[in-house]
Amino acid sequence: MQSFFTVRGISASSLSKLLKEQLNSLRERLFPRLWTPVSTVRTCTSLSSHPGAGPVWNLGRLNHVAIAVPDLEKARAFYKNVLGAEVGEPVPLPEHGVSVVFVNLGNTKMELLHPLGSDSPIAGFLKKNKAGGMHHVCIEVDNINVAVMDLKEKKIRILSEEAKIGAHGKPVIFLHPSDCGGVLVELEQA
């Protein structure tokens, strides 16, 4: 639609086009690296398969951050009494070789892990990190089996052949830290 409003002989539509072009070139100069399309971002709103594109999986919420601690009671007391967090009792999980204290943070939780039994997966970690340290982060996925297939295809190393039942009774996998920016990443079926 043609506008009759003009500024010094320039119509409103060409003025707005001119301004838009100026703004875009300014934006490209100021934020060259941010000036990329965001269409590749996947969210959990679409849980179905995309026809023709093969099965898909989506990353969801941060489920927990796991911290390996050399002294579970001391770590529990720190989060409870010093930081004032909502902290549970220690829970022995012999099938996973750990005792766990859950720290509830509202939007996510932390898990304080301490070795249990002779074959604990975090004993070696504590040997290398005497004061303890961040052991892994756990992110939810909507379809863990499809995630496994897709990640294998993308040459991301997975620490088990297939998903196993994790500490919350749900299937989990662990991705090799060297393929994930130096952090052990656990994916858990939501």
Ligand SMILES: [Co+2]
């Ligand atoms: Co975990």
